[in-house]
Amino acid sequence: MTKMFTTNRYYWKAIVASLLAYLTISAAPSAPLLTEFATRRADMLAIAERYATYRWTANDDGHNVRHIDRVETPDAETAEGLSVGGWWLFESHGVNVGIPYYWGGWTSVEDDPNDGIPDLHLRPGDKGLHFGEKLVSTSPTFPAGDVSIDYKQDGSQDVAYYGLNGVDCVGFVNQAWRANSRLGMSRTKDVTRPIRFEDLRAGDVLLRSAEGPDHVVLFKEFVNYEPASGSPIPGVTKFKVYEAALSYGKVVESEFVLLELVETNMPWLQNGYFETHIVRMQRTDLEHQLNEVEQNSYIPRTYLNPVDVVLVIDRSGSMSW
Numbered sequence: 001m002t003k004m005f006t007t008n009r010y011y012w013k014a015i016v017a018s019l020l021a022y023l024t025i026s027a028a029p030s031a032p033l034l035t036e037f038a039t040r041r042a043d044m045l046a047i048a049e050r051y052a053t054y055r056w057t058a059n060d061d062g063h064n065v066r067h068i069d070r071v072e073t074p075d076a077e078t079a080e081g082l083s084v085g086g087w088w089l090f091e092s093h094g095v096n097v098g099i100p101y102y103w104g105g106w107t108s109v110e111d112d113p114n115d116g117i118p119d120l121h122l123r124p125g126d127k128g129l130h131f132g133e134k135l136v137s138t139s140p141t142f143p144a145g146d147v148s149i150d151y152k153q154d155g156s157q158d159v160a161y162y163g164l165n166g167v168d169c170v171g172f173v174n175q176a177w178r179a180n181s182r183l184g185m186s187r188t189k190d191v192t193r194p195i196r197f198e199d200l201r202a203g204d205v206l207l208r209s210a211e212g213p214d215h216v217v218l219f220k221e222f223v224n225y226e227p228a229s230g231s232p233i234p235g236v237t238k239f240k241v242y243e244a245a246l247s248y249g250k251v252v253e254s255e256f257v258l259l260e261l262v263e264t265n266m267p268w269l270q271n272g273y274f275e276t277h278i279v280r281m282q283r284t285d286l287e288h289q290l291n292e293v294e295q296n297s298y299i300p301r302t303y304l305n306p307v308d309v310v311l312v313i314d315r316s317g318s319m320s321w
Contacts, residue, residue, distance in 0.1 A: 044203035048242035051251040066143035074249030098250035100145025102166025106182035172244035192301035194266040194276035206298040217241040247288040
């Protein structure tokens, strides 16, 4: 039997389809990452570990060292007189561990078949070169890191991005997510929803952009706390993160102790308010705790892998009603 075209039937189908499409769009982040860059939590930790354990030697001719043109590489000369450690060595061709800090940087790293870490397949970013390739490049040359952020507060982006080779805190986190670019703090907040401290999982972040300099760290694990056991205890609960830290001059694995939790609700895009905490925390390695304000106003946030949602309209006979 041939079905007759019914205007009313198709009118209501169109209304339902439009409503479903509206609900799908309104429930999704307004500016999601590209799906092709989505990655798993295990991948995030593998990438972070590669950045923290990367072994490298400065170029023989010294061109990875730069203390001019508003660039200060985090080498031993820069660290003289400072009560910080972990700065990289050029003298005696010392082997360095950890990708150096570079303000504004988001340099990718190449895979090493001998490091026990699965291949990461990170795409080369700036000038199409990985960190190791930039170290040996002679035209152009690249400094290995830059910690001179105070010199660039005048907005001189041409200086900040000149020959960069390294990562800053957000550039490192964005690489761990395979975002293939430095999203920046604002964009990183867009793709991470506020959550409660005890809900943090590997690959989530603690992000501060309210007091003092911005900073973000990649959560690895709780050290002495199980979320199912009850509330975290300030002064006791410890946790580990990966971070590109100015005080270390490179990417490291750090341990923090929770100092204080303040319950609050925070908005996220157009999706309403979410329960979260304002977190005060402190590195257990106090030598690398830069200042008091660095401890305050971190917000736990979970990274949302983008998902393609496909709307399917069923035109079969069973849907004729």
